[in-house]
Amino acid sequence: MNNDTMNNGVIIAGVNLLFNYAAGEAASRFLIALRDEKKIWGTRCPSCQRVLVPARSFCPRCFVDTTEWIEVGPTGTVSAFAPVFHLADPSGFGNPKGLSAALIRLDGADTALAHFIGETDAPQIGLRVVAVFAESRSGHILDIAYFKPA
Numbered sequence: 001m002n003n004d005t006m007n008n009g010v011i012i013a014g015v016n017l018l019f020n021y022a023a024g025e026a027a028s029r030f031l032i033a034l035r036d037e038k039k040i041w042g043t044r045c046p047s048c049q050r051v052l053v054p055a056r057s058f059c060p061r062c063f064v065d066t067t068e069w070i071e072v073g074p075t076g077t078v079s080a081f082a083p084v085f086h087l088a089d090p091s092g093f094g095n096p097k098g099l100s101a102a103l104i105r106l107d108g109a110d111t112a113l114a115h116f117i118g119e120t121d122a123p124q125i126g127l128r129v130v131a132v133f134a135e136s137r138s139g140h141i142l143d144i145a146y147f148k149p150a
């Protein structure tokens with residue numbers, strides 16, 4: 001353990017577990033579209049018709065392969081949020097202080113994307129937001145730097 005701190009008798013510690021794994025076909029296509037086209041894609045379940053974002057190769061509710069790719073966003077609606085007071089940066093995500101963690105239902109999607117919202121001191125459920133893409137993109141979910149009020 002390193003960088004542990006104690007505050008009012010509470011030890012604040014973290015565990016960093018860095019590893020590599022294959023993204024798979026659906027996640028690869030999703031991330032490459034973020035990087036190269038600044039587009040956000042979901043996949044539709046042929047059984048329940050939900051559009052899943054990020055794109056998935058199968059529907060976790062119906063256990064069937066998704067078959068159709070649907071472009072969603074870049075605008076959406078905040079469905080939940082929490083201020084970020086501190087977030088360790090074990091993997092080069094950048095410093096998200098000043099941002100709020102949020103669940104965002106992108107226009108055209110039936111599931112919420114976990115991400116960050118910024119450029120507002122007063123996030124709220126129902127806030128309309130739009131994706132802000134990073135200047136430098138690498139095929140990572142943070143190729144969307146954050147979402148800002150639309």
Ligand SMILES: [Zn+2]
Pocket residue numbers: 045046047048049050059060061062063
């Ligand atoms: Zn389904």
